Amino acid sequence: ILYLANFSILNNYCFMAEIKKLEKNNTYLKVLWSDGEESRFNYLWLRDNCPTAHDKDSNHRMFNILNVSKEINPKNYNINKEGKLEIEWSEGNHTSYFDLNWLRENCYTIKNKKKYISPYKLWDSSLKDEFKSICVEHDEIMESDNGLIKWLELLHHTGIAIVKNAPIEEKSGFAVLNRISHTRETFFKTPFEVINIPKPNNSAYTAHALRNHMDLPWFENPPGYQFLHCLINSADGGESSAVDGFAVAEYLKHNNSEIFNTLTKVYLKFRDKDYTQENHRGFHAPAIGLTKDSDYHDIRFSVATMDALDCHPDIMDKVYKAHHEFGNLLHSDKFQINFRMEPGDIFSFNNRRVLHGRTAFDPNSGHRHLQGYYMDRDEIIGRLNYLKK
Ligand code: OGA
Numbered sequence: 001i002l003y004l005a006n007f008s009i010l011n012n013y014c015f016m017a018e019i020k021k022l023e024k025n026n027t028y029l030k031v032l033w034s035d036g037e038e039s040r041f042n043y044l045w046l047r048d049n050c051p052t053a054h055d056k057d058s059n060h061r062m063f064n065i066l067n068v069s070k071e072i073n074p075k076n077y078n079i080n081k082e083g084k085l086e087i088e089w090s091e092g093n094h095t096s097y098f099d100l101n102w103l104r105e106n107c108y109t110i111k112n113k114k115k116y117i118s119p120y121k122l123w124d125s126s127l128k129d130e131f132k133s134i135c136v137e138h139d140e141i142m143e144s145d146n147g148l149i150k151w152l153e154l155l156h157h158t159g160i161a162i163v164k165n166a167p168i169e170e171k172s173g174f175a176v177l178n179r180i181s182h183t184r185e186t187f188f189k190t191p192f193e194v195i196n197i198p199k200p201n202n203s204a205y206t207a208h209a210l211r212n213h214m215d216l217p218w219f220e221n222p223p224g225y226q227f228l229h230c231l232i233n234s235a236d237g238g239e240s241s242a243v244d245g246f247a248v249a250e251y252l253k254h255n256n257s258e259i260f261n262t263l264t265k266v267y268l269k270f271r272d273k274d275y276t277q278e279n280h281r282g283f284h285a286p287a288i289g290l291t292k293d294s295d296y297h298d299i300r301f302s303v304a305t306m307d308a309l310d311c312h313p314d315i316m317d318k319v320y321k322a323h324h325e326f327g328n329l330l331h332s333d334k335f336q337i338n339f340r341m342e343p344g345d346i347f348s349f350n351n352r353r354v355l356h357g358r359t360a361f362d363p364n365s366g367h368r369h370l371q372g373y374y375m376d377r378d379e380i381i382g383r384l385n386y387l388k389k
């Protein structure tokens with residue numbers, strides 16, 4: 001008997017597949033699919049993922065796996081007339097009906113054989129030659145989901161985008177940002193005013209140059225994205241810079257694995273205690289964070305807010321030299337791009353990947369006013385996932 005199912009796989013490619021054989025084993029049901037793939041479905045996993053386990057509205061699991069024994073297994077199993085995998089369990093007087101599409105799409109045997117593909121498109125200074133490719137029109141985002149998707153894809157994959165021709169009224173950034181989601185609040189308030197002020201509590205609120213940095217590295221969870229909305233930029237200087245920290249990390253991985261290992265393993269210390277705060281925030285994290293797939297998770301780099309390091313004396317020299325090398329690459333012509341923000345531009349970037357900076361400006365030669373917003377990474381990726389569905 002051949003069991004048929006329709007599989008909708010990522011990128012909307014559909015094909016028919018069939019189950020050729022089911023076989024009961026000690027701890028799992030072996031499924032042989034007609035295209036030659038083989039799946040092993042663990043009994044506890046199957047019982048835990050019975051379609052009746054979840055509440056229809058919240059989609060939360062109501063079933064509690066702790067209420068069955070670790071020895072639970074199928075008393076009977078077959079593919080029924082509706083084409084579902086039907087399992088009568090050895091205990092609890094319960095039968096589960098599994099959709100074959102769901103089983104195939106969630107098959108962890110097949111998933112674990114697949115080579116990981118990174119979502120990130122790494123870039124270096126040659127991105128400047130295709131600067132237009134990272135620009136999106138403000139009205140396109142406001143008026144169409146395709147415009148919004150284009151912006152979100154740039155943010156997620158490339159980590160940088162410039163929204164062009166946004167209005168230049170104060171706080172007008174909210175409307176376009178809310179096309180994605182709500183913003184992330186901090187003590188700087190939303191939006192934060194990037195303007196030179198007397199006795200600033202942050203070096204961004206001066207006319208000084210800012211070396212490439214991320215914002216708020218001393219939070220456990222620094223804002224995932226940052227949006228700098230340019231309202232006025234008529235002063236001399238104040239040119240922007242950006243660098244892909246993941247690309248620099250990748251370069252080190254291939255060219256200096258010892259430094260790469262130091263940057264991924266040693267916990268650095270970041271802190272903030274500006275004079276307006278009744279709060280001393282600090283956090284330890286490596287300069288390069290990795291994911292479970294050894295892809296890049298985040299970068300922590302900020303000369304201004306790195307605290308007095310407290311790593312072991314045996315490694316302090318090595319750590320400083322690695323930091324030095326990393327920092328120089330993060331400012332090198334090979335990796336950094338430079339551009340000038342125009343009023344109506346929203347310089348948008350992954351704050352935990354793309355470091356940003358600016359040259360000094362002359363506050364007597366004209367005005368410069370940016371409004372800044374933050375958003376968590378979950379909002380960008382979650383919204384993109386939703387719109388792509
Ligand atoms: C900031 C910042 C850059 C600029 O506000 O965090 O880095 O161009 N500003 O003023």
Ligand code: ZN
Pocket residue numbers: 204213214215356
């Ligand atoms: Zn900044």
